[in-house]
Amino acid sequence: xxxxxxxxxxxxxxxxxxxxxxRNGFAVTLADDGEAGLDAAAEAPPDLVILDLAMPGLDGxxxxxxLREWSSIPVIVLSVRDDEAxxxxxxxxxxxxxxxxxxxxxxxxxxxxxxxxxxxxxxEPEPPVFSAxxxxxxxxRRQVTLAGRELHLTPIEYDLLRHLxxxxxxVLTHRQLLTRVWGPDYAEDTRxxxxxxxHLRGKVEADPTSxxxxxxxxxxxxxFRQHA
Amino acid sequence: xxxxxxHRMNRPPENPAPLVGAVAALAGVxxxxxxxxxxxxxxxxxxxxLLYLLVVIATALRFGSGAAVLASVLSFLAFDWFFVxxxxxxxxxxxxxxxxxxxxxxxxxxxxHLTAAxxxxxxxxxxxxxxxxxxxxxxxxxxxxxxxxxxxxxxxRRMADALPLVEAAVLAPDERGAAAALVCFPGPTPEAALxxxxxxxxxxxxxxxxxxxxRAHWDKALxxxxxxxxxxxxxxxxxxxxxxxxxxPPDCVPGAAQRRVVETLANHAAVVLERDRLLGAETATRALxxxxxxxxxxxxxxxxxxxxxxxxxxxxxxxxVQGEAAPDPAAQRELHEGIIREVDRxxxxxxxxxALSRLEADAWRPQCEAVMLEEVIEAARSALPxxxxxxxxxxxxxxxxxxxxxxxxxxxxxxxxxxNAVKYGGPAGPVxxxxxxxxxRLVVEVRDRGPxxxxxxxxxxxxxxYRAPRFREGxxxxxxxxxSVCRGLVExxxxxLTARDREGGGAVFRVxxxxxxxx
Numbered sequence: 232x233x234x235x236x237x238x239x240x241x242x243x244x245x246x247x248x249x250x251x252x253x254r255n256g257f258a259v260t261l262a263d264d265g266e267a268g269l270d271a272a273a274e275a276p277p278d279l280v281i282l283d284l285a286m287p288g289l290d291g292x293x294x295x296x297x298l299r300e301w302s303s304i305p306v307i308v309l310s311v312r313d314d315e316a317x318x319x320x321x322x323x324x325x326x327x328x329x330x331x332x333x334x335x336x337x338x339x340x341x342x343x344x345x346x347x348x349x350x351x352x353x354x355e356p357e358p359p360v361f362s363a364x365x366x367x368x369x370x371x372r373r374q375v376t377l378a379g380r381e382l383h384l385t386p387i388e389y390d391l392l393r394h395l396x397x398x399x400x401x402v403l404t405h406r407q408l409l410t411r412v413w414g415p416d417y418a419e420d421t422r423x424x425x426x427x428x429x430h431l432r433g434k435v436e437a438d439p440t441s442x443x444x445x446x447x448x449x450x451x452x453x454x455f456r457q458h459a
Numbered sequence: 460x461x462x463x464x465x466h467r468m469n470r471p472p473e474n475p476a477p478l479v480g481a482v483a484a485l486a487g488v489x490x491x492x493x494x495x496x497x498x499x500x501x502x503x504x505x506x507x508x509l510l511y512l513l514v515v516i517a518t519a520l521r522f523g524s525g526a527a528v529l530a531s532v533l534s535f536l537a538f539d540w541f542f543v544x545x546x547x548x549x550x551x552x553x554x555x556x557x558x559x560x561x562x563x564x565x566x567x568x569x570x571x572h573l574t575a576a577x578x579x580x581x582x583x584x585x586x587x588x589x590x591x592x593x594x595x596x597x598x599x600x601x602x603x604x605x606x607x608x609x610x611x612x613x614x615x616r617r618m619a620d621a622l623p624l625v626e627a628a629v630l631a632p633d634e635r636g637a638a639a640a641l642v643c644f645p646g647p648t649p650e651a652a653l654x655x656x657x658x659x660x661x662x663x664x665x666x667x668x669x670x671x672x673x674r675a676h677w678d679k680a681l682x683x684x685x686x687x688x689x690x691x692x693x694x695x696x697x698x699x700x701x702x703x704x705x706x707x708p709p710d711c712v713p714g715a716a717q718r719r720v721v722e723t724l725a726n727h728a729a730v731v732l733e734r735d736r737l738l739g740a741e742t743a744t745r746a747l748x749x750x751x752x753x754x755x756x757x758x759x760x761x762x763x764x765x766x767x768x769x770x771x772x773x774x775x776x777x778x779x780v781q782g783e784a785a786p787d788p789a790a791q792r793e794l795h796e797g798i799i800r801e802v803d804r805x806x807x808x809x810x811x812x813x814a815l816s817r818l819e820a821d822a823w824r825p826q827c828e829a830v831m832l833e834e835v836i837e838a839a840r841s842a843l844p845x846x847x848x849x850x851x852x853x854x855x856x857x858x859x860x861x862x863x864x865x866x867x868x869x870x871x872x873x874x875x876x877x878x879n880a881v882k883y884g885g886p887a888g889p890v891x892x893x894x895x896x897x898x899x900r901l902v903v904e905v906r907d908r909g910p911x912x913x914x915x916x917x918x919x920x921x922x923x924x925y926r927a928p929r930f931r932e933g934x935x936x937x938x939x940x941x942x943s944v945c946r947g948l949v950e951x952x953x954x955x956l957t958a959r960d961r962e963g964g965g966a967v968f969r970v971x972x973x974x975x976x977x978x
Contacts, residue, residue, distance in 0.1 A: 315867065333806055335799070422829060429831050429859035440836040440853050447834040449866040450826075 265289025345400025527571025
């Protein structure tokens, strides 16, 4: 059973999440503020944390930061704030995903599954092959095919696609992508990222304004769309 | 605006020093005496007196009446000494010659005086004319400035033409009543000047502390001001709007003409301040009226557009929990789905109202950045219902195109336009989106095949709370905020959002934005 810790000061949200998540087979623990949440996480580490940002006392950013000091438990932030600056801050501070309230339970559970799948895979060796719909990435041979046809990607494009695919379902911020693909010296070079993503999408997507794989989170980053 | 025909008044027309006039009178008379000695036949008494008269007139014209009087007396003496028998004495043998001499003296004195007076008058007229021209040009230049500070700066610049200004500033009380400098000449005025006692005095009493009696009174009653300082009220009727602070060189005492110029220019400055005050008051009134209208509209909206989804939610939720028997699962599911739909609608409404109030408060500056055009269109499409998105036809220039804009705001604008096209365009035909970059401007058109726009009201669809008559009481949700938010966002980008009827039926919404890059 997957154990989920919900940290939110809004009682009705806690109630609804408990009911909704338990019905979907999760075991739910509740905490009504940041400190209680950190205590609960230390006492019995859950498999996943759902975290509100605006709370009295310790806010969500602080909880996330403190949690990351000793743990890599995946965190999904749930917040009424839809400001990109908050999203970027939360993601760069170690949150795994960000969902704006009001949200639908389906969306939340999909994001939770994506995050859990990634963390489960994190310990294991990289899978030899990744596939989503008719896109197939063969990591061993560095070969990408779309509907059976091989795509010719530059090394940078391949690295971008690989990172996005390995984090499927999760937003990678501009900074995270730049740091991982180009190195920490390039963390601010969003123009380079933008241009390479455009070229990559030109090869992978039939219609870049309605991408099947690489989605844009304006001002925040990119996400490889989760395929069921 | 520098004009090539600036009338300089810094130096008033010179009244040469008296000593120079005296020397000139002496030299003139001596010269004339020598000349008469040299010219044979010039020594007849009648001629001599006329020749000396010439010297007197010339002296009067050039050096004024003092020198003229001196020249008359010297001429009289020289005449008597050199040309009246017995020569080389001041005695006169023939009593008739006494008469000639006295008549000469009288004529010389009167002529000299009249000439000098005429000269002074001409000088005055020239000064006046110059002053009038300067003021006329100044008032034209000040009136030509639209904004307050450049008009005030123009006043100070013109003042510097009339006076040897060291420093000048226009001060006005701020909201807390403390004096603040609006404009300064030539550089920033030290903060200390703002707190000076005369500034407070002028603001309170509306009386100048500059020159003449007021200045003398001030110097006697309170501590003496540093020389060259002047503080003038900027007044319209009884309202003191500000203070004009001048600093002249310590030895400079402005003449009457210069004071007139200063006072007239100070009046100009006062009118500029008054114009600004009235303009501010008018803007505030308009904003209040607008806020009032908005409040009324919001209230009526809250009562209808918020209450009806709330009512549906409450009814559906209570239907789920009431009663003894559990409702049948299919019905319950339907109720729940209804709740979700109504909540989404409320959420959209709240988002639009928030956007609107942020636009109203002018607090929403676009955060422009370089982005790929396709990503902006993607953002616009991503929140559309799947069926609507599937019916959309998108045309973009080939290849990645970089544009400079706020991707979130413009994404929101395009989303609203697409959403609208789908909602009002109905199933009559596909919705088209076409984007192109033309000469650094991004042009996006969203076209539908719906009922089009009410004739003559094409622009009214952007008014707040406007809904086309046929949709007003219908079930199509919406309260007429979306498009006005869109226009506000586009205009905040320095662009334009327009609507027109489409040939063959339907509507076209056109967004045009500067998207070339950072300005």
